[in-house]
Amino acid sequence: MEKTYQPQAIEEKWYAYWEEHGHFAPSGEGEPYCIMIPPPNVTGTLHMGHAFQDTIMDALIRYQRMCGRNTLWQPGTDHAGIATQMVVERQLEAEGKSRFDLGREKFLERVWQWKAESGGTITRQLRRMGASVDWSRERFTMDEGLSRAVREVFVRLYEDGLIYRGKRLVNWDPVLHTAVSDLEVTSQEEQGHIWHMRYPISDGSGHVVVATTRPETMLGDTAVAVHPEDERFRHLVGKTVDLPLTGRQIPVIADDYVDPEFGSGCVKITPAHDFNDYAVGERHDLAKINILTPDAAINEHAPKAYQGLDRFEARKRIVADLDELGLLEKVEDHTLMVPRGDRSGAVLEPFLTDQWYVRAEPLARPAIEAVEAGRIRFIPGNWDRTYYEWMNNIQDWCISRQIWWGHRIPAWYDAEGHVYVGRTEEEVRARHNLGNVPLHQDEDVLDTWFSSALWPFSTLGWPDETEALRTFYPTSVLVTGFDIIFFWVARMIMMGLHFMDDVPFREIYIHGLVRDPDGQKMSKSKGNVLDPLDIIEGIELEELVAKRTSGLMQPQMAKRIEKATRKQFPDGIPAHGTDALRFTFASLATTGRDVVFDLGRAEGYRNFCNKIWNAARYVLMNTEGHDTGVAAEDVKLTVADRWIISQLQRTELRVREALDGYRLDLAAQAIHEFIWDEYCDWYLELSKPVLNQSDDPALLRGTRRTLVRVLEAVLRLTHPIMPFITEAVWQQIAPLAGKQGDSIMTQPYPVAEAGLVDNAAEADIAWIKQFVLGVRRIRGEMDLSPAKPLPVLLQNTAPEDRARLENYDAFLKTLARLESIEEVTGEAPESAIALVGDMQLLVPMAGLIDKDAELARLDKARQRLQKEVARLEGKLGNENFITKAPEAVVQKERDKLADQRSALEKIETQREKIARV
Incomplete structure (x- = not known):
C-alpha cells in the first residue's frame, strides 16, 4: 500500500474496474431488489441534493447486493422539456437566430445534437460519486422505447375517458409561451400596491369598493361578490354595477368564498385570470373573458384604448384613467407573493387556454387505498398525511406544454377541428377510415412529469412483457425528497396501479433537503452553494469565487458573496475524496429531516x-x-x-x-x-x-x-x-x-x-480501558508528557482487581506508559486521583511537575476562558441578536458558551489540586 491515502489515485481506478467487470448488473440470483433513480435533468449537473440522495440509494443497493439479493439500480435521465429547450434557444440566440428560423424539425435535430455532445455531464458525475447503477440499462425519457410507452399510455387513458381536451386556467409563462406546472413556479415576496377602486351601482344608488393587486384584470371582471350573510351588501345581491372603462354591467353575487372581514367585503371576480375566481365563476355560470395575449399584452376583448399594451403599461394607464374619473378610492403599499417562472424569471399569469388534461380523481382513489392498506409504506410514516391531503383534494392534471422539445401529443385534427387520438397517424387514418383527408398533428408536447410518471415500468420494457419487468416490478424502494411527493411520487403510484395493476414500489424513503451550516437553504443568490465535486476534488479560492459569482446580475450581491467566500474559504476547499463526502451524508441521513451540511464534518x-x-x-x-x-x-x-x-x-x-x-x-x-x-x-x-x-x-x-x-x-x-x-x-x-x-x-x-x-472479555477490557484512561486523564490535567513513565499507586483494590493486574500487567504498562504499579495501604502522598470502579488510582505529584510554572499556565488559561465566557454571555444577553439571528446561529453560540464554562470549571478544579502539592 502507498504510504499516504490519496483518494483520487484509487477512486477512478476501482470504479472503472467495477464497471468493466459487470459488477453493477443484476446477478440473476436471489430475491429481486430494485431502485429506480429519480431521473436527473439531462441539462443538469450534480448538486448537493443529488449527491445526498445518490449516497443513500447506492448504500442500499450495495448492501442488498452483498446480502445476496438480485439487485438492479436503474439509471437514466429526464429530457427536461423547458430547461433543455431554453439551453438550445440561448445557443441560437447567440448566433442571432431563433427556433422559428430553423423550424421544428431542424430545431429538434439541434437539440439531439446538444444532447449527444453535452447531455452526459451528470452521468459522468454519478460515476464520480461511486454510483453502482447498471449503466448497460441506462434510459432516457425521449429514447424510442420510453417514447413508445408514453404514446401507449396516452392513447389508453384517452380511450378510457381519462384524458380530455378543455379550456381551463393554467400557470402561463408569457416569455416561454407555455403552461408550466406548479413545481416550475417560484413565488417570492415583492413590494407592490393594492388599488381600491369604485364600481358605481347601476341604479345610481352609490358604489361599491373593490381592491386588487392587478388593476389590469378588471377589464375581464364578470361579477362582484359579497358574502351571503353580510348585512351591509345583502340588498345589492341581484343588482348590477357598472364596470368602469368597459361600458359593461356586471352582477353582484353572493358566495361563501368572500371573507367579509377582509378589505371592503366586496371582491371583484375575474374568472379568466384568477384561480379562485375561476372556481366562483364555475359555481355561478359566469362568463370567462380572457383579456391577455400569450405575450401578456391586452387583447381584442378589452376596450380599444388598452389593446396592444403590455400588462404593466396597461396597469399604469388604467389606474390613471380611474383616478381621472374619480373612481380610484386609494392606493396602499403592500407586500405580496409574486409567482415567477423558475426558468424565465417572468411574472406568470393565470391564463385561459385549450390544454390536455388527465382526469385525476378516478386514478387517485386506488392510489389512496394502496397506501391506506399498507401496500406502500412511507418512511418516515408521517408523510402519508401529506400524501392523503393532496390526493383527497386532487385537481385534473394539465399535461400539455406549448414547446417543441418533448413527446408530441399523439392527436391529429382535420380541417373541421375534429380530434383523432392514436399511436401513429397511420393508425388514426385506418381506425377512422380517413383515407387521404388532410390531418395535422397537435403542436403541443407532453409535460415532462407525464413520462416520468411511467418511469418504474417504462424503463423495464413496458408495454412489452419483458423478463426485467416480470423480475423487478414492483420495485423495492423509492428514495426521494418531500418536495415532489405530489408531482412525481403520487403520479407514479396512479399510473403503476392503472397500467400494471400493482404498486410501483413497496416503500418510499423521504429524505430532507441539504442546508448550509446556518440551516439556510442553499442557493446561488445566497452564495452558500457547495458543489459536491469541489468537495471531492478540491478547488482553488479564485476559481471558487468565480464560480459562486458568475451569472449574478447585481454587482452588490456578487461583491457580498465574494467577500463571504474569501472569509469562509481563505485557502479554497481541499480535496476530501468521495468516500469522506459519502460518509458525511450517511452520518446526516436521519429519516425525513433536513440535512445541515458542515464542511468541517467532511474534513x-x-x-x-x-x-x-x-x-x-x-x-x-x-x-x-x-x-x-x-x-x-x-x-x-x-x-x-x-x-x-x-x-x-x-x-x-x-x-x-x-x-x-x-x-x-x-x-x-x-x-x-x-x-x-x-x-x-x-x-x-x-x-x-x-x-x-x-x-x-x-x-x-x-x-x-x-x-x-x-x-x-x-x-x-x-x-x-x-x-x-x-x-x-x-x-x-x-x-x-x-x-x-x-x-x-x-x-x-x-x-x-x-x-x-464474549461478556467476560468485554468486562476485562472495559476495566483495562478505565485504568488506562484514568492515567491519561491525569496526564492531560497535569500537563504531563505522554512519553514520561509514571509511577502508579493503587488503593482499595478488590480480589478481581488483583487478578486483572496480574493477568494484564503488560497491557497496562504499555498502553498507560507506566514505570511501576504498586498497591499501598495507609496515607498516600499528595496525588492526582482517578477511579477504576471502587479502586483508587493515584499518581504522586511530587517531583513530576513544576508547581509555580503550572499554576502560572493555569492562571493564564483561566483569564482567557473568563474573558470568552463574558463575551458570549454578553452576546446571548443581547435581545437583538436573540430575535434576529437564525435559530441555528443562536444555538451554536449557546453551545460555545456551555463548552467554555465547562473548560473553565476544569481549570479551576485542576488549579486547586496543584495548589495543594
Whole structure:
C-alpha cells in the first residue's frame, strides 16, 4: 500500500474496474431488489441534493447486493422539456437566430445534437460519486422505447375517458409561451400596491369598493361578490354595477368564498385570470373573458384604448384613467407573493387556454387505498398525511406544454377541428377510415412529469412483457425528497396501479433537503452553494469565487458573496475524496429531516479515511510474510482478541438493523465508533505487547489472525457507504484473511454470530480501558508528557482487581506508559486521583511537575476562558441578536458558551489540586 491515502489515485481506478467487470448488473440470483433513480435533468449537473440522495440509494443497493439479493439500480435521465429547450434557444440566440428560423424539425435535430455532445455531464458525475447503477440499462425519457410507452399510455387513458381536451386556467409563462406546472413556479415576496377602486351601482344608488393587486384584470371582471350573510351588501345581491372603462354591467353575487372581514367585503371576480375566481365563476355560470395575449399584452376583448399594451403599461394607464374619473378610492403599499417562472424569471399569469388534461380523481382513489392498506409504506410514516391531503383534494392534471422539445401529443385534427387520438397517424387514418383527408398533428408536447410518471415500468420494457419487468416490478424502494411527493411520487403510484395493476414500489424513503451550516437553504443568490465535486476534488479560492459569482446580475450581491467566500474559504476547499463526502451524508441521513451540511464534518471523515488507511498499513506490516493462522488449529486468542471479535458481532448487528430501518446515520455512527474507537484506538494498541514481546507462536497467530479477519469484516461492513477505500484496502487484506474473490462488492455482508459475543472479555477490557484512561486523564490535567513513565499507586483494590493486574500487567504498562504499579495501604502522598470502579488510582505529584510554572499556565488559561465566557454571555444577553439571528446561529453560540464554562470549571478544579502539592 502507498504510504499516504490519496483518494483520487484509487477512486477512478476501482470504479472503472467495477464497471468493466459487470459488477453493477443484476446477478440473476436471489430475491429481486430494485431502485429506480429519480431521473436527473439531462441539462443538469450534480448538486448537493443529488449527491445526498445518490449516497443513500447506492448504500442500499450495495448492501442488498452483498446480502445476496438480485439487485438492479436503474439509471437514466429526464429530457427536461423547458430547461433543455431554453439551453438550445440561448445557443441560437447567440448566433442571432431563433427556433422559428430553423423550424421544428431542424430545431429538434439541434437539440439531439446538444444532447449527444453535452447531455452526459451528470452521468459522468454519478460515476464520480461511486454510483453502482447498471449503466448497460441506462434510459432516457425521449429514447424510442420510453417514447413508445408514453404514446401507449396516452392513447389508453384517452380511450378510457381519462384524458380530455378543455379550456381551463393554467400557470402561463408569457416569455416561454407555455403552461408550466406548479413545481416550475417560484413565488417570492415583492413590494407592490393594492388599488381600491369604485364600481358605481347601476341604479345610481352609490358604489361599491373593490381592491386588487392587478388593476389590469378588471377589464375581464364578470361579477362582484359579497358574502351571503353580510348585512351591509345583502340588498345589492341581484343588482348590477357598472364596470368602469368597459361600458359593461356586471352582477353582484353572493358566495361563501368572500371573507367579509377582509378589505371592503366586496371582491371583484375575474374568472379568466384568477384561480379562485375561476372556481366562483364555475359555481355561478359566469362568463370567462380572457383579456391577455400569450405575450401578456391586452387583447381584442378589452376596450380599444388598452389593446396592444403590455400588462404593466396597461396597469399604469388604467389606474390613471380611474383616478381621472374619480373612481380610484386609494392606493396602499403592500407586500405580496409574486409567482415567477423558475426558468424565465417572468411574472406568470393565470391564463385561459385549450390544454390536455388527465382526469385525476378516478386514478387517485386506488392510489389512496394502496397506501391506506399498507401496500406502500412511507418512511418516515408521517408523510402519508401529506400524501392523503393532496390526493383527497386532487385537481385534473394539465399535461400539455406549448414547446417543441418533448413527446408530441399523439392527436391529429382535420380541417373541421375534429380530434383523432392514436399511436401513429397511420393508425388514426385506418381506425377512422380517413383515407387521404388532410390531418395535422397537435403542436403541443407532453409535460415532462407525464413520462416520468411511467418511469418504474417504462424503463423495464413496458408495454412489452419483458423478463426485467416480470423480475423487478414492483420495485423495492423509492428514495426521494418531500418536495415532489405530489408531482412525481403520487403520479407514479396512479399510473403503476392503472397500467400494471400493482404498486410501483413497496416503500418510499423521504429524505430532507441539504442546508448550509446556518440551516439556510442553499442557493446561488445566497452564495452558500457547495458543489459536491469541489468537495471531492478540491478547488482553488479564485476559481471558487468565480464560480459562486458568475451569472449574478447585481454587482452588490456578487461583491457580498465574494467577500463571504474569501472569509469562509481563505485557502479554497481541499480535496476530501468521495468516500469522506459519502460518509458525511450517511452520518446526516436521519429519516425525513433536513440535512445541515458542515464542511468541517467532511474534513473529520477525511481523517477517518486516513485512520483506516494507516490501520491497514499497520496490519499489513505485522502480518504480511507471517503465519496469520487462517488454516492453523493451534491458535490462542488474548483477551483483547476475544474482546474485539465480540465487539465486531455487536457492531454487525447494529449496522444491519440500522440499514434495514433506513437509518444510515446510525449505521455510520456504529461503524465509526467501532473502527476509530475500538479497533484503531484500542485493539491495535493492545496487539502491540503480543506482537513485540511474545514468543508464543500460537498467541502470535491468534493476534495476527484477529487483526486481518476483523479488518476484513469491517471493510465489508463499511463498503456500502465508503466503496472506494474499502475495495482498495480489501484487495490487500483479503488474501491474508483467507478470502477469495475479485471484488469486495461480490462478498457476503457480515452476519453477527451470537456465539462469538464474549461478556467476560468485554468486562476485562472495559476495566483495562478505565485504568488506562484514568492515567491519561491525569496526564492531560497535569500537563504531563505522554512519553514520561509514571509511577502508579493503587488503593482499595478488590480480589478481581488483583487478578486483572496480574493477568494484564503488560497491557497496562504499555498502553498507560507506566514505570511501576504498586498497591499501598495507609496515607498516600499528595496525588492526582482517578477511579477504576471502587479502586483508587493515584499518581504522586511530587517531583513530576513544576508547581509555580503550572499554576502560572493555569492562571493564564483561566483569564482567557473568563474573558470568552463574558463575551458570549454578553452576546446571548443581547435581545437583538436573540430575535434576529437564525435559530441555528443562536444555538451554536449557546453551545460555545456551555463548552467554555465547562473548560473553565476544569481549570479551576485542576488549579486547586496543584495548589495543594
